Amino acid sequence: MTVKIIVDSACDIPQRQGEELGIKILPLRYLLGEEEYLDGVTISNTEFYEKLEGSDLFPKTSQITPYQYEKAFEEALEEYDEVLCMTMSSGVSGCYQSARMGREDFDDKVLVFDSRHFCFSYTVLVKYAVMLRDQGLNASEIYAKLTAALEKVRIIAAFDTLEYLKKGGRISGTASAIGTMLGIKPIITITDGKVDVLKLVRGTKKSYIEVDRYMAKGGEIDLDMPFVCGYTGTSSLRTDNFMEEYGNRYFNKEVEELVVGTTVGSYAGPKAFALAYFVK
Numbered sequence: 709m710t711v712k713i714i715v716d717s718a719c720d721i722p723q724r725q726g727e728e729l730g731i732k733i734l735p736l737r738y739l740l741g742e743e744e745y746l747d748g749v750t751i752s753n754t755e756f757y758e759k760l761e762g763s764d765l766f767p768k769t770s771q772i773t774p775y776q777y778e779k780a781f782e783e784a785l786e787e788y789d790e791v792l793c794m795t796m797s798s799g800v801s802g803c804y805q806s807a808r809m810g811r812e813d814f815d816d817k818v819l820v821f822d823s824r825h826f827c828f829s830y831t832v833l834v835k836y837a838v839m840l841r842d843q844g845l846n847a848s849e850i851y852a853k854l855t856a857a858l859e860k861v862r863i864i865a866a867f868d869t870l871e872y873l874k875k876g877g878r879i880s881g882t883a884s885a886i887g888t889m890l891g892i893k894p895i896i897t898i899t900d901g902k903v904d905v906l907k908l909v910r911g912t913k914k915s916y917i918e919v920d921r922y923m924a925k926g927g928e929i930d931l932d933m934p935f936v937c938g939y940t941g942t943s944s945l946r947t948d949n950f951m952e953e954y955g956n957r958y959f960n961k962e963v964e965e966l967v968v969g970t971t972v973g974s975y976a977g978p979k980a981f982a983l984a985y986f987v988k
Contacts (some may be wrong), residue, residue, distance in 0.1 A: 709846040715835055715936030716772055716803050717747040718796035719823075719830045720938070720969040729838050736778060736803075738970055742846055754965040757941045757978055766872075767974045772801045779812025781818050781905040790847040791818040794834060794854075796826040796971065819847045819900040821854055824901040827972040828984035829863035829937050835934035837984070841911065860930070864906075864922045865896040865972070865982035866915035868946070872977035896976075903975075912946070919983070920954045927987035929958050935985035938966035941978025952980055958985075959974065 714719070715730040726733040740759055744752040751759075754923045760767070777793065784791045793811070798804035811818040816924060822828050836857060840850045855870040867873075870892060893915040895907045909918050929935065937955070939947040947965065954965065 709789045710787075711790045711841050711845075711847050711850065712788040713721070713834070714777075714784060714791055714842060715830075716794075716796055716968060717835050717836045718739055718801070718803075718826045719794075719829055720753075720966055720970040720971075721831055721834060722753075723748050724967075728840075729802055729835070731834065731838060732780060732784065734772050734776060735771055736772065736970070738767045740767050741765045747970050753969050753973070754942055756970055757973065759969075760872075760974070761941070761978055766943070767970060768928070769974075772806055774806045775810035777807045781814055785814065785817055789817070792841075792847040792850055793818060793820045794830075794837060795820065796830055797824045797898070797901035798822045798828060799824070800903070800971075810850065819851050819936060821851055822901075823854075824858055825861060825863070825898055827865075827898075827968060828938060828966070828982050829861050831936050831966065832934040832984045832986065833857070833861060834979050835936075839934070854955065855932075860986045861934075861984070862923075862926050862985040862987055862988075863898050863982060864919050865976070865980055866919050866946075867894045867896060867976045868912070868979035869977045870894065870976065878905050889948045896982075916950050916954065919950065920957075923954075923983070924959055929988045930986045931959065931961065933986035934982070935959070936964045936982045937964055938968055938981070940968045940973045940976045940980040941979070946979055947981040 717733055717735045735749045780792050793807050793965050795804040795807050808819045823833050837850050839853050840853055892908050895918045897904050907917050
């Protein structure tokens with residue numbers, strides 16, 4: 709059985725890489741002021757941060773519609789036997805529900821998987837699905853393997869600023885001002901499909917130490933599974949510094965580096981870094 713994997717752009721895999729992997733990436737739409745963009749299509753992640761840093765506006769994202777999913781499924785089934793659609797977490801987006809509605813006319817030929825993740829933890833799940841597809845598994849077998857793997861996915865991120873959490877309405881202006889004055893860096897993960905602030909630390913060095921502590925306590929990393937690191941903004945300096953000082957403790961092979969997309973990047977702002985992987 710041939711399987712087409714369809715995902716949304718919250719997985720932060722660039723369109724060109726998606727083509728190389730043989731997956732279809734449906735772009736989210738977002739507004740920045742009066743301008744509308746197709747995530748990863750009409751604007752790159754780097755260009756997004758250039759606009760974000762030069763504006764007081766906060767992006768407004770719209771989910772992919774049931775009709776868009778339906779057309780994507782219909783097109784894929786002209787060439788493939790089955791479709792496995794993976795969506796970002798239903799805890800932060802309506803894409804999962806839209807995809808479920810879009811598959812209603814396709815019986816068991818289309819399966820929809822709620823990744824319970826977004827950003828890089830979603831990335832590694834998509835790459836794992838590609839590995840399984842390339843091993844010859846059918847859609848239901850891939851779905852089952854992904855479900856079993858969810859408890860082994862880890863993501864950890866360190867934000868550099870509270871400013872964009874304030875712009876997105878996640879914290880008050882007072883909290884942002886005090887946090888900025890004290891040099892507070894939020895340490896973030898994803899729990900039960902939603903953003904979870906693990907800790908607030910003071911200074912970049914302590915953020916590195918806290919990320920290292922999380923990785924050390926989280927279990928041995930499975931280097932046979934996908935893993936990625938990356939950053940927000942236009943500079944990879946924070947990621948490079950962390951990987952140089954701490955990364956070699958965990959990875960004995962090259963780690964793929966990506967730019968965080970708009971879903972998390974809107975709230976993180978520039979100079980954040982993140983890692984995602986599976987544990988054994």
